[in-house]
Amino acid sequence: MTALLEVRGATKSYGAVRALDGASLEVAPAEVVALLGDNGAGKSTLIKAIAGVHRLDGGEIAVDGRPVVLRSPTEARRLGIETLHQDLSLFDNLSARANFHIGREPCRPRWLGRLGLLDERAMTREWTAHLERTRTRMDDPDGEVGVLSGGQRQAVAVLRAVAFASRLVILDEPTAALGLREAGKVLDLVRSLPEQGVAVLLISHNLEHVAQVADRAVVLRQGRVVGQAAPTPDNHERLVSMIVGAHGSMAATVDEGGQ
Ligand SMILES: Nc1ncnc2c1ncn2[C@@H]1O[C@H](COP(=O)(O)OP(=O)(O)OP(=O)(O)O)[C@@H](O)[C@H]1O
Ligand SMILES: [Mg+2]
Secondary structure (H helix, E strand, O other), X not given: OOOOEEEEEEEEEEOOEXXXXXXXXXXXXXXXXXXXXXXXXXXHHHHHHHOOOOOOOEEEEEEOOEEEOOOOHHHHHHOOEEEEOOOOOOOOOOEHHHHHHOOOOOEOOHHHHOOOOEOHHHHHHXXXXXXXXXXXXXXXXXXXXXXXXXXXXXXXXXXXXXXXOOOEEEEEOOOOOOOHHHHHHHHHHHHHOHHHOOEEEEEOOOHHHHHHHOOEEEEEEOOEEEEEEOOOHHHHHHHHHHHHOOOOHHHHHHHHOOO
């Protein structure tokens, strides 16, 4: 089967820091892949390239087997790729609802849209339908996001990423600031995406969360993929040693045929 997403030999430096050093990764249609790695391993850098935020210095990204050049987040979105970034990228002075629609507000009709007339009714319809679909309750959707708790802000950002993706959702630490119940809800949401034909690339430091949702875990270390394994409890220790590069991890790398 053709991979939905394929990254080959990605390199990226920030000045003297080599954040990606030939990283390669594949995600199949409707697959949930976890991207693991220690702080600074290059995970966010890699997904920013896929999300159209940063250009790679070298290497290739292909979608459905076709090489693509992603010059902006809009171009990635057009291919059905939505991303929740680690910093959430919310507009604090806007409401949850406004953040949800930002950058893709339905306008009507087209020529009036150019004058800045938004289709409020279509926006309300879209918002309500999405809350229902994801069984989400939002107490004050019209209050400013800036006053929400970390967990509530995260919920808004997750919703936004999940709502509009048609092929791939990339989630960079979606459960990091969440309590048990809220994390559980996000994981349920992740699990529901493959049923809708949407693949997920999930970055998380929480191996338990990864084990609950991912089909496969890929480990990045110092900008390279050093191995992969099914994220079952049995493989927990093996994955940890790949992440930290402890003794034996090179053997694991070879065993797993790190991509
Ligand atoms: N905008 C930037 N400018 C300079 N260096 C950067 C920038 N972004 C990332 N880096 C560096 O690149 C390396 C990889 O960073 P990256 O954010 O991709 O890691 P990460 O795996 O996402 O880590 P974490 O788990 O802490 O989020 C790090 O050494 C980091 O300091
Ligand atoms: Mg990161």
